[in-house]
Amino acid sequence: MAAADKPWGRRLIVCCDGTWQSSVTDKENVPSNVTKLCRVLDRFGTDRKNPGKKWHQIVYYDSGIGTGNLSGTESTRQGGTGAGLAENVIEAYNFIVLNYEEGDEICCFGFSRGAYTARAVAGLVTDIGVIQPLEMQFFPQVYRAYMNNHDGRTRFKDSDPWKKLVGELPSEKGQPIIKFKPNDESREIKVIGVWDTVGSLGVPDIGPFNNGGLRAKFGFHNVKLSGHVKHAYHALALDERRAAFRPTLWYIDPKSVPKPELKQVWFPGVHINCGGGSDDGFSKMEGDMENISVATFTWMLQCIAPHLDIKQQAFDDYMNQYTSWLTNVRYRCTYQHPQTEDWSTWLKKKLPDVPLITLGTPTDPLTPPKRAEKHEHTTFDFGWGVGPILDSFNKLYLANGTYPRQPGHEMMEVNGAWIPIKGIKGDEEHPLTGYETNEFIHPLVHYRRSVRLARGDAEWDEWTYHGTAHPLAKWKREHKRGDERFWWHKVVEDDPAEPRWLPEWVILPHGTQRNFERSWYETAQELGRKLSTAHAARDKGKVEYLTGLDREIGFEVGSKLQNEWP
Structure with a gap:
């Protein structure tokens, strides 16, 4: 067959949304990062190494568990238990099977419970192929054998x-x-990207409801990143402190050949800030108006841009939609605050993980939401990631307690027990493993801290309930001369863990291609100065944060630095 007659290859892109999140609904909703990704991916692409080779990019979107035309009871049951998980995994794998041809590329993305689905699908592919x-x-027989x-x-x-x-x-x-x-080529995953995977399943324990049996049944088979995965990216929520939402990081065995590219980056915010889709902004005028989630979204776009084609116009259109919405909220908001909602919806938000709650009938989806008279909101800070973070820990999680996240020294669940991924120096029961997690701290963490200090706020977003300290409260940020980055270092005397030095992620300058992260920073700062007099006064006469950071770490456009693990 002549090259001109050869059909294009396909990039099969599986996108799995979080619990109760759906972009295919008749209800007003705030799109999660998974939905936003689906909407900005181009429908065709060009191979980076061979410009003459073209790709169809075919997207499979999976609504989160507990969505669709379900009763309140069934929606809550699915959201609070493992019900529906196996179906979601099998449906996504079935999509791959029905579309895959030799030479195609497979990519998986997800948030929260959808991150579990994405990782489970990728695990199936890397373990058994297509x-x-x-x-x-x-x-069903194959899947039972696999899960057992x-x-x-x-x-x-x-x-x-x-x-x-x-x-x-x-x-x-x-x-x-x-x-x-299946041949070994079909076991390859080109890219997998997830936002804040929690637990070993995404099904946490809440109070008396112990979902350990479900985790044992459906738990991850792929916490260790397979060598058949080429590129893996994981955004993590630094401020999430619910013990029921412990993060599940990937790790690489240093003996792995080939070794995947792995980047796991810590951002400020709680679980929903990381993956997006919170309606707190338009329903109650609370929270950061999805600002941090846009930062994690553009970070993911920048990571995957070398491997997938992003439609530039779609990205620009999304930025315009989002900034126009914020401008309307600032000057001519018509949302009711708080919005009136039926008691079943309210309870579902308050009890997002407790199964078997009998709920009432939801409101008629054809009835438009009530609107208020136009009014302004003058107190929001619209700058880059500096808006308020709502503490996700409430009374419903008291029975489980808190678990401050531990950058550089996280745990993994093995047979129901949580053990240190990297081990502990001198601990015979948990010796050092040598496993690599390739974690970074995003510069948004430092910027947010600097702004808070400048305006007289607490240094960190300190959660006072139970006296929980911020995960980075004892860390220092240092720049080593001659090094093209800053480093974060935990300083604790007699710490049994190995020294924790984590590099700071670098937001690269615009080169021949735009940097999506930097584009969002520039948009957010410009919008902040436009909509907030306090923001404009704060920035007056100062060097732009990223411009100053560029100078400090000393690189120019065209630098070879690409955030490889040091």
């Missing part, structure tokens, strides 16, 4: 259940179920 469409008839392979030390493809399925070992049924074994 089977043939007709063999999906037998996939709890020994993480044994690859599923090396396990007896898989060997029986493909006829490498005698089967009770005599015939192999999978007659056409």
